Amino acid sequence: MTSPAPSPTANGSAPGADAALRPHAEQAYAAELAALAAEDDRPRPPGWRLSPWAVTRYLLGGTLGDGTEITPKYVGARRVVEVAVATLVTDRALLLLGVPGTAKTWLSEHLAAAVSGDSTLLVQGTAGTAEEAIRYGWNYARLLAEGPSAQALVPSPIFTAMAEGRLARVEELTRMPSDVQDALITVLSEKTLPVPELGIEVQAQRGFNLIATANDRDRGVNDLSSALRRRFNTVVLPVPQSMEDEVEIVSSRVEQLGRSLQLPEVPAGLTEIQRVVTVFRELRAGVTADGRTKVKSPSGTLSTAEAISVVTGGIALAAHFGDGVLRPADIAAGIRGAVVQDPVSDGVVWREYLETVVRGREGWSDFYRACREVAN
């Protein structure tokens, strides 16, 4: 057995679910899914556990008729979720694109949980992913002992999803080698997976579909061939839309991370978090928050995830070397490191930003000085 395919733990009702370090979405939100299913009277596409409306609702949150509170799973544009769900309805595969930290995997997991009640049919794309992970492998002991037979065949998650009419997920599609990616073409266009050794084929059952995620800012990826690209509807996940959303995401994640990393207790100053998020958002958007001044954007992605790590790093600095309070000086170096990826061009971007925006801003003089110190 050479296949590196993750073993498909076929369903979510494994005995140790409660004790799991990280339960699957369909386990963690089982109650919400059940309540939605109970209330949902709209037509369900074949093979779907919920109607498209209920899936949308599961992702965006709301309150049901019976008082069940559905927590929002995806904070962001409603449009994104609607296009994603509508795509799955049309039997076209869905490609979620976005910079790191834009909740691609999170969204795909919850979509699978809501549509099929199962988010575990997962293929993780890596440079070493082999074609067996997408098609099928063999149990070589049996193969040698019994010859090719259905019992000797080890189905891939996609094989299983096709046979059972469920959703399969492919993570980091562009990290897979191109020839492995192209194994998906037959699956997506013919909706069938032939097994020539046995002279049989698996025809996808109604309800089967595929959600892939890919990172569009990464280096060293294998771009999709246009033949494959054409089988997907592409949804680009945006970075958080509003300042408040992003500050909220950053501060809650920083808190969680601080706990799990067991950092000394530092009051994570909301001012500094807001400052980091402001800088990130302004540089990312190429325009200041008040919309008055344009700024250049650096080459880095400046995702929310990076903002989180800047703040976490700042807290570590403040706790171990500072006075225990998060100060501008603690985050200055981190911000500079995140912004200046390319020393020459990003350096100019950052200095221009400091001189034209930060310098004149009310209440930012400490931060400006700290950044100047780091820069020189």
Place this chain on the structure above:
Amino acid sequence: MAARGGADDRVHVLGVRHHGPGSARAVHAALVRLRPDAVLIEGPPEADALVELAADPDMVPPVALLGYRDDDPSRAAFWPFAEFSPEWQALRYAVTRDVPVRFCDLPAAHTLAWEAEAAPVPAAVDAPDDPEAEAPDGAEDDGGAAEARAARTDPIAVLARTAGYDDPERWWEDVVEHRDDGESPFPAIAAAMEVLRETAESAGPGPDDAREAAREAHMRKVLRAALREGFQRIAVVCGAWHAPALRTLPSAAADAAALRGLPKAKVSVTWVPWTHGRLAAASGYGAGVTAPGWYHHLFTAADRPVLRWLTEAARLLREEDQPVSSAHVIEAVRLAESLAVLRGRPLAGLSEVAEATTAVLCEGAEARAALVHRRMVVGERLGEVPAATPALPIQRDLREAQRRLRLRPEATVRDIELDLRKDLDLQRSRLLNRLLLLGVRWGAPRRGDRRRRGTFAETWSLAWQPEFDVALVEAGRWGTTVASAAAARVRELAAEAALPALTRLTEECLRAGLDGALGEVVAAVSRRAAVDTDITHLMAALPPLARAQRYGGVRRHDASSLRAVTDELLTRVCVGLGPALAAAAPAGSSARRPASGGGATAKEAARTVELVDGVHAATGLLGEADRSRWLDTLAECAARSGVEGLVAGRLHRLLHDACRLGGDELVVRFGHATAAAEPPARAAAWIEGFVGGAGAGGGLLLVHDTELLGLVDRWLSGLGADAFGEVLPLLRRAFGAFAPPERRAIGEQARRLGGGPAGRTESVSGGHPVDDERAAPAVATVLRLLAPAAASPVPSPSLQESR
């Protein structure tokens, strides 16, 4: 059937959404059914005489009715009509069937006079775009009654929002167009409006109540007149908001009272060509037509609008060399339809189509999708008006200006001199500059004189050509006066232009005295500068700005707004110069390159030197602080290694001239640049950069600074034969720029340096070989004068020593 007037069933009120294709279709259907014998349309009654022109085949929408005050054409109002405007459909229906048409809104004579009293329009600002909006923008929204105002502006949009629709056309489509019973929607609309009006009234008085009352009074007045004339089936096409007000006719006396004592001005009305771009909300249109292209498509597409739209989008993408197949279109249609189902809509609309375009046709690429969006959703349809259309106000404005400024349009070429210190000449200069901006090249400036520092004089060649009238008509779509049209044109240009062009535009604004537009251009400069990563653009952009700032005073302009942006630009240049210079030099800058100077890098270096010189000169026009900031930057860059030789030499020279580089330090740097470790080509380029440049006086510097000359000399004499041949053209170019006396002086100095090398320069002394025989008599005479006692003539061999 259509809503009957309560008092009179001869009246059929069709309350519409301005520029709503759904409304337009419904109006057309209602008119065909009603076969009215008179049509009343919301619009200025002054335009009644112009109705016939709508039947002209040369009249192509979008067009607009333009009303303007005769005494001040900059006070003007537009009533735009697109193909999909219900008013246009009603107009076309009537004129093609010889049905009388009356415009029934408040006369422009009142609205324009009113506007002047209520909110004087600043002269430099473009004319208000939209009396078409139910609440003209003369009065700003100073109260909280935003929703009530919105209801007046676009009541159907309010109904749509209430029903949970973001796009009013979608709502209209869903609730009106897709009903199968074929009943006229107008009674229901009127009923809904009645409720909305009550809500708005209970919310308190709106800012424009008096004006609204007057408008509706006038509509009723026209309606009464039509009834008196004995028409039997009168169709009234007006904004839905007004529909309830026309259903019942109160006493004529009350309306007459509302109309009494209104201010009045003398106005003219004509047709002008319009564009979809100006209909779009993006350019500030009050009634909120966000997607004229989409509306046009909805109105004109024969069937399957979504499919046709996506096919067109695919075609556009293919033109841009994007691989988009029919399979893409099929999938896009499917996605749009399933999105519509998911959202509970009977048919896919613009938002579904846009999302399908992004997700399928553009494979997620927002930038590509935006391209399609811009070109299709707004579109750049340009209307046309027939030749018989009355003269445009801009033509009258120009005639008036020509009379006032005593500049007669003549076909023969005539030169005039303008002294900008005189008011009349300043006005003339502004007018000519504005016309240039509008593409009317009546006057050709003599550019040569105009850039000179501190000049007050301008020379123009004037010649009027008949084509200019055509250009003026085209310019008419930008504004009603030369000034406002030029300002609008500048804004349009500013939206497109690249950075250097933009700063030139700043200068043009100043010359044309367009203070209003100048602010926007300057803001655009600032925005563009922030995102422009090419420092050469920034550097090229700075000098015109500096000039504009410095000489704005001559043209009596307060240039303080320029100050900030110049400052900002200089900051960006200072920050970016160092890295840019280092990046410009190729990685192996110490490698030998052809010394001929013909390579692309050499050209680039020459260009950079030019830019640096330009900025350097420009900082001379700015304050002391800016100057020293710039020199600091130069000093920093000069100290960098890896800067192109020519540029580095030039930087040192500039610093030296600005007394930023002491003699000793300079000698050290010069020594480094010409050291044996440097490739000869770079050293030669360095020297060229240092001494070169027009009027730089580099020659004199070498004459007087023997130490520098010594360094050059030592370097030159240390070169091998090959290397010497390589650098010779460069040096010749550098030294060739000096005046002959300078060259001679350098040669003499070099000789005086002593040592072997001096002998080499000897042969060029004086530049001319001496013909001893011809010189002999003259020398003899001179000697005789000097020493009359000497008897014998001097032998010729001693000639050399005597010199």
